[in-house]
Amino acid sequence: MSGPSLRLSYAALFRIPHARRTFVAALTGRLSYGIVPLAMMLTTTHATSSLAAAGTVMALFGAASVFLSPVRAALIDRHGARCALIPMSSLYAGLLTAFAVTAWRPGAPALAIGALAVAAGACTPPLGPTMRTVWRRLVPDEALLRRAYSLDGVLEETLFVSGPLVVGAVVHGAPPAAAVVLSALLVWSGTVAFVMSPAVADVCPDTAKVACSGRRRQGARSLARPVVVALGVGLSLGAVDLLVVAFAEQHHYGAATAAWVLAALSLSSALGGLLNGAVDGRLSPGARLSLTVGGLGLALLAAAFAPGLGTLTVAVACAGFFVAPALTTSYLIADAAAPAGFRTQAGAWVNTAVNAGSSGGAAGVGLLLGQLPLGWCFAISGAVSLTAALVTLLKAPAAPTVRLPSVPERETAGEEDAEPSRV
Template sequence: MLAVLLLPGALRAFLPALIARSALAMGGLALLLTVQDSTGSYTQAGFATATFGIANVIAAPWRARAVDRLGQRIALTAMASGQASGFIALALIAEAEGVADIWFLVLSAVVGLTAPPLGAAMRMIWASLTTAGDQRTKAFSIDAVCEELLFVGGPVIITAVIVATSPGTGLWVTAAAVSLGTAAMTSSAPSGALRGTGEKAARGDRPLRQPGFARVLIVLLGVGGVLGVAEIAAPAVAEQRDAVAASGWLLAAFAGGSALGGFLYGQLNLKAGIAKRLFALCIGMGLAAVLVSQLDTLGLFAAGLALVGLFLAPSLITGYLIADTIVPESSRTEASTWINTSVNFGASLASAAAGIVIDNSDAWFTLLLIGAITLALATVVPFARLRKRSDRRAMVKSCG
């Protein structure tokens, strides 16, 4: 799988892309701690973080369309500059006296609205460097594994920076990561070659207009739901077992399982079509969540979360492969972004619902419930008509 890193130009684009993408792994926590430190209110900090997340999700398709139309160098550079400026402005007002709380929300919205779709952009680069099939699957797999590791290490690194310095410094570090990483990525030859279409994609080329794509997004809501519930259930279970310090280890087990799943997925030479793969993965994830809901001891619960995580990265990778296969090239950055948006939206809804369920029942019931929902949503996949517009017969064979 690592052989794809030796493709001409791959590392030159991929390494700085990882630096830039680490901003997303660090930025939310840095924002939360900075606003809380400045205002003395976790409520205000929570509002700021929620504003950041909602703005990011809402604007995601339009940012991706801008990349498809204008090319990576122009669009990503402008977005990264806007987001870095937002982070820096937040750091500055956090140090100022008498700043109205509304400004934290305004700038949090700016940071979310301007977040560059770096993951989707990097997958476009991988698609340009690899051939369709096993080679592209390996590339997407290593990309997903590294992204999972970023979200394991990013919060740890930014926490260490903040503890050693100040919350505002964490925002400066995040701004540097997104601006410098994006600049280095877009200055690479593979990124520069993706100049964009120069015009709006035809309405018929939009991802949501492709047969079966919307159904795939519905299925991935369940995957995101399991992710959102796991992130809430793990700390809740640790607290119920009087082992709050174990929360981080439980979440690390989940993320580690996802990274391992992504690595193994890239090693396999799978013959089944992508629709069947997504169906099997979502069924596996739903069943694993139901299983974990029956595990009472902390050790078994950690192992169960790792098992659930094992299906996360492969499900995302398969979603990206579907986007790459059935959506016209002029809209593929947008399509890849829709995959992320669906998962993130499912995670957000599930996180909110999980808190309510846990308060009225327990953390284990939330996993049982989301497992059942994921199994139900997975049944949508076999009926999705996934066709590549340019070669319908090849697509039927590939999805069969």
């Protein structure tokens, strides 16, 4: 396919051989990640009758999942997606099932539940970073690659919004542990379908490239900017969730009002992500990153002066408009900077920074709320993003040249299956 024809619309992504099949399978597996937090929390509460135990279990599960993500991604880079993801997803799904069986009825020991949760979190398959590595190999055009990453990010956020709705539907007629079992089934079946796609066959180990320590050091230095920016965005977003709730309580609007304000943030983020992928601008990735993270910071500073719910909603929605473009650009810069054999890990580091920042932002602003006025807390969350934007202006070491694989390299096997009509 020629370059111009590929830039027509988002639909062009699914005319690429194997793209639709691969992406749908990855999304199926990633839906599990939207379901499992609420499902595990409700299951633990049902089994132990303790919200404190549920909170502790979820903190342990989240920490194991987030902070070991680069280690699991390294297994993908070193051993290949098929060799690493199938045992990883099987172990993860098995541990989730064991968790559900143990906590199915009230009275289960909290220690056993916690141990299974930590073990499961440590085995979480890095489907998001691996899918972005596959996009890099599938998409032959940089502008279209930005579109692929934008769509990927928007749909991933949609899965995290819809996951709790699925849990609500399940627990309406079954114990909450059934939702954990559903999560295990989704991640295992989605991962198996994903790795069986011909597109994933090319995500294979390359020990010679991985062993090139010079390029690895250079790639690590180039990754500093997108990782720091992702950390800053995560810190700001984690703070905003709690700040909106505090604003609603302070102005006597009620907790349900806060949910609508945060929904406006998510909707605006999805819109911004789609526009970021659809509009072919002339800005370099570095300039795009500076503008989007800076825009997020300025919008949060504006929220500090909101006198009421309407102006706060507008300010938060404006902030959301920059979230998905900032994260998409961070992933793209990290991917381009990473040497071959390190790309899945590069995406995992950005992902880890966002999630760790979100947790840290919520914890940090929780401490500040008792010490500072609410407006100052909003201003500090905006200042964090503005500081991250300043980091993007610092001169970074030159990234290694990234050469997109040619069609023969991408289609080394199963060439008779490459017709678009079969995708």
